[in-house]
Amino acid sequence: MKRIEATFRRLRKEKRRAFVAFLTLGDPTVAVTEDLVEEFERRGVDLMEVGFPFSDPVADGPIIQQASQRALANGLSLKTLFRSARRLRQKGLSIPLVLLSYYNPIFRFGEGAFVREAKRSGLDGVIVPDLPLEEAGGLVRLGRRYDFPFIFLVTPTSSPKRRRAILQRASGFLYYVSLTGTTGIRKRLPPELLQDVRRLKRLGRVPLCIGFGVSTPKTARRLSRASDGVIVGSALIRRLEDLRKRGVGPRRLIERMGHLVEDFVKETHG
Numbered sequence: 051m052k053r054i055e056a057t058f059r060r061l062r063k064e065k066r067r068a069f070v071a072f073l074t075l076g077d078p079t080v081a082v083t084e085d086l087v088e089e090f091e092r093r094g095v096d097l098m099e100v101g102f103p104f105s106d107p108v109a110d111g112p113i114i115q116q117a118s119q120r121a122l123a124n125g126l127s128l129k130t131l132f133r134s135a136r137r138l139r140q141k142g143l144s145i146p147l148v149l150l151s152y153y154n155p156i157f158r159f160g161e162g163a164f165v166r167e168a169k170r171s172g173l174d175g176v177i178v179p180d181l182p183l184e185e186a187g188g189l190v191r192l193g194r195r196y197d198f199p200f201i202f203l204v205t206p207t208s209s210p211k212r213r214r215a216i217l218q219r220a221s222g223f224l225y226y227v228s229l230t231g232t233t234g235i236r237k238r239l240p241p242e243l244l245q246d247v248r249r250l251k252r253l254g255r256v257p258l259c260i261g262f263g264v265s266t267p268k269t270a271r272r273l274s275r276a277s278d279g280v281i282v283g284s285a286l287i288r289r290l291e292d293l294r295k296r297g298v299g300p301r302r303l304i305e306r307m308g309h310l311v312e313d314f315v316k317e318t319h320g
Contacts, residue, residue: 053146053174054199054222057096058257058278068096068279069270069318071286071311072150074114075100076121078294080134085300086290089308091145093316099177099281102131102151113284117291128159132171132317138170146174148222149315153181156189166194175199175222181319190219203227206246217254223278224258226250244276251277263316267317274318282314 061068071090075083087098100143103118103126128151135147149168156178162248168176175198178189186200193200199222204213206227216222228243244262251258260273270280289310293303 067274070281072099072283074117077117104152135171271317
């Protein structure tokens with residue numbers, strides 16, 4: 051069974067919600083990213099989302115933009131990403147590993163070659179925030195052929211017609227963007243958010259996870275009640291950079307990030 055499908059099926063049986071953690075590959079180094087992914091799995095993270103750094107990340111706020119710039123300075127390529135995914139699988143990583151990448155690196159690599167290599171390396175799906183439904187047909191078809199989900203985003207402003215079209219093509223899970231704007235830490239989320247999520251869930255059967263602006267374990271717990279999972283990125287990356295700036299060594303850094311993630315996991319699982 052596919053890892054993403056198996057994960058959500060298990061969580062439904064356990065009456066729990068998924069906690070999805072996001073990291074930018076190579077921030078501060080590829081080795082630290084890999085260590086964090088392994089630590090996060092030990093702490094109970096259900097699914098990992100790894101971002102491939104890009105020079106113009108239009109959907110990302112300042113925290114993830116800065117992480118991308120730091121990672122790009124390390125000279126990463128998609129081949130670096132694939133090697134990293136292979137190492138993690140060889141070391142025993144069992145949770146789903148999903149890539150977030152903007153379209154330009156995929157286009158330059160070649161859609162077919164990208165999907166085949168991603169699948170072989172142990173990745174479980176891809177999110178491409180700057181590739182709209184109308185332009186995603188090639189990757190959707192390749193994803194179906196190679197059993198490699200193309201994960202769509204839905205926003206609060208998506209029309210009912212567009213939502214139905216996305217749900218017809220959706221696989222893996224649906225990424226619900228909780229607010230208009232870019233990623234980042236928010237003190238408040240829109241009051242109509244939970245009602246909109248419940249309406250969307252009634253339209254389809256694919257699991258739905260909420261991302262953007264999920265900044266605290268308390269917020270994660272609240273949003274998990276209306277969804278199948280929550281996605282946290284900026285809050286983790288900000289904490290990671292704070293620890294790095296304070297001179298915390300790699301071993302202690304991994305441990306402290308693990309404690310933070312564990313708090314999110316406990317609140318999300320309930």
